[in-house]
Amino acid sequence: MNILMIEDNHSVCEMMAMFFKKNQWQYEFAYDGVAGEQKFADQPDKWDIILLDLNLPKKDGMQVAADIRRISPIVPLIMLTARDTESDQVLGLEIGADDYVTKPFSPITLVARIKALHRRSQLGQLNQQQQQAESDFDVQTDHFKMNTKTREVYLYGKPVNDLTPKEFDLLKTLASKPRQVFTRSQLLQLVWDYEYYGDERTVDAHIKKLRQKLEDIGPQVIKTVWGVGYKFDDEGE
Incomplete structure (x- = not known):
């Protein structure tokens, strides 16, 4: 795995370097937003995971995240933030982060998040490589179809x-x-591939972003079941 960590705290970088080496991962650090964004832009296909601090000198992490997403909508991105307000965390996820970790964090927790996110990414790529494109749609409902x-x-x-x-x-x-109604914890486990390290607000933020894209097309098909979770329902729409 090749990791780009954009973080201005040198002590945090030195600590994580030990864990990266232990897992035999390649890594590079950038210590401000401008340098980090440039390092990614120079070789966007090089990186398997981006770790991005929100509080960066020269260029705010939120803007860096948005710019990275414009270059690559698919590179796995984990935000590191000392901001403890829910609005900041949700905004980061809406901009395009796949996950976030709040400082101070346990290196073991961050490594677990990295492994889970990378595993999901690799499985998706492997499936695409092993299966030839087919014209049929393997997920279909009343008004929806997906290949x-x-x-x-x-x-x-x-x-x-x-x-x-x-x-x-x-x-x-x-x-x-x-x-079928899925709880947030079920979706964390099925989609993000982790159960104990997840934050259910990750699910809410992605649901919100997904709904925004779907509502431009027609009636909303992702329904909230209050106190339980979410379901897909296009019956009778």
Whole structure:
């Protein structure tokens, strides 16, 4: 694995370097937002995981995240933040982060998050490589169809474009079992591949972003079941 960590705290970088070496991962550090963004832009295909602090000199981490997402909508991105307000954390996820870790954090926890996110990313790439594109859609409901091999998605006959990998996986999980209610913890385990290290607000933020993309097409198909979780339901729409 090749990791780019954009973090201005040298002590944090030195601590994480020990864990990266232990796992035999390659890594590089950038200590401000401008340098980090440039390092990514120079070789966007090089990196398997981006670790991005929000409080950076020269350029704020939120803006760096948005710029990275414009370059690559799929590179796995974990935000590191000392900001403890929910609005900051949710905004980071909405901009395009796949996950976030609040400082001070346990290196073991961060390593677990990295492994889980990388595993999901690798499985998705492997499936694409092993399976040839087919014209049929393997997930279909009343008004929805998805080809998980070609990653084509249609809702009400219109294409759903620009889904991030996590948004695609989340939509697939819900639509594969229409009208079944999934709790947030279940979605964390199924989509993010971790149970004990997850934060359920990760699910809420991705649901919100996914809904914004779907509501441009037609009636909303991702329904909230209050006090329980979410379900996909396009019956009778």
